[in-house]
Amino acid sequence: MNDSPWAAEPVAAGPAYDALVGPQTRPMSIVPDAAGRDFDDREARDRGAAAFGGPPFRAETPPQEPMPSPPPPPSQVPQDASPPPQKKRAGRDLRAAIGVGVGLGAVIFASLFIVKAVFVGVIVVAVVVGLWELTSRLQEKKGIKAPLVPLAVGGAAMVIAGYVRGAEGAWVAMALTALAVLVWRMTEAPEDYLKDVTAGVFAAFYVPFLATFVAMLLTADDGPQRVVTFLVLTVVSDTGAYAVGWRFGKTKLAPRISPGKTREGLFGAVAFAMAAGALCMEFLIDGGSWWQGLLLGLAVAVSATLGDLGESMIKRDLGIKDMGTLLPGHGGIMDRLDSLLPTAPVVWLLLAAFVGTG
Structure with missing residues (x-):
């Protein structure tokens, strides 16, 4: 016996009922819902909801979000949609580096040719x-x-x-x-x-x-000119390595020591230093010749690169980027002496061999 207060007399079949559920080929079971109301089985409910113009289980099935449209094929992507290529940038403040370099150069040249x-x-x-x-x-x-x-x-x-x-x-x-x-x-x-x-x-x-x-x-008698030759060749070697390596560098020279150096940069250092060496030996050094300058420039490019790598090895062992912060855009004094120190005995020795020490 059904004690539910919602229990009622069975619904009699009639025209309204037939219009709602349609003809049946088998007797329909009466299934009470959670609230106690009598509903027919799932098939009857589906047809009843459809008769009122709605999909079956409208309240039970949440609306589905529309599927995103697939991306257009690559051939239809506009050309300007791709990100612009990133430009290479220097690792230091070039303005500060150039200003400090010019200041140091002025002090060096003034002291060389005065006293x-x-x-x-x-x-x-x-x-x-x-x-x-x-x-x-x-x-x-x-x-x-x-x-x-x-x-x-x-x-x-x-x-x-x-x-x-x-x-x-x-x-x-x-x-x-x-x-x-x-x-x-x-x-x-x-x-x-x-x-x-x-x-x-x-x-x-x-x-x-x-x-x-x-x-x-x-x-030496032409000592200031020899010092200028030494400084110019070292600076030109570093500049050639930087310029060529920044523009064309692809193959790493010593990635475990200095990842920024490339073989292309080394070739640039050699070319720039040999050209500067030929000019310096021909016009600055007494008794010098252009072919001696080519050899001198080659030796300077190699020694300056090795000196730079040597200090990079020390800094990597110490876990630092620069030896100091005294020179803006350059680091410390040792960061500027790295290529100069090992190059000095090379230049002194070759000049002594080519034109003597007097």
Whole structure:
């Protein structure tokens, strides 16, 4: 017995009922819904909803969102829809770099052609600042305490001795500087002694000893012209490598050391340096010849590239981008000396072989 208050007499068949559900070939079961109302089975409900003009289960089936239209084929995409190609950009502030470079060039050339001793002072200042940057980064990143005081004093003495007494004076000053580093470090605890003095001797050789060859270039009668040749070839080599590598560079030269350098850039450095070397040897160096300038330019391009890679190796080991921030657009002093330092003995040696040291 049905106790539901909604129970009612069975609906009698009649014209209205027939119009609603249509003729049946089998008896229809009465199924109460959740609210207690009597509905016929699913088939009857479907036909009843359709009779009133609506789809079956309108309330139970949510409306479907329209399917997105497929994208047009590539042939119908307008040409201007593709993103514009990205231009290559330099990694540094070129305006600041050019301004600092012009300022340094003015100081160097003024000191070269006015009083030679003033240029020796410029070398000493660059050496001391470079040693400070190098030893500071070693201590910050590796905990290596290379003694700065004996390095700075010995480095300055090394440059002056090279200018006054030549190669012999430079070697003696180098030996005394290394000895001073060993003794100075003895005043502290013995832990890491070998590591610290090894770094100190390396710094003495890498910065002041190599820079001494620039002072030795200045001692010749045409010393200012030799220094200018050395600086011009190194700068032109770096500029040629940058310009050609930026425009045409595709093949990496040493991706594990310096990912920005390419073989195409190296070819540009060689071409630019050889052309500049021929001009400098022909018009600046007494007794020089253009073919000697070609050889000199080739050697400078190789040594400058190796010097740049060498400092990049040091910076990668230390986990830094620049040795310092003293020069806007350039980094630190050591970031500008990287290609100059190993190039100085190469230029001094080749000029001595080609035209002598007088």
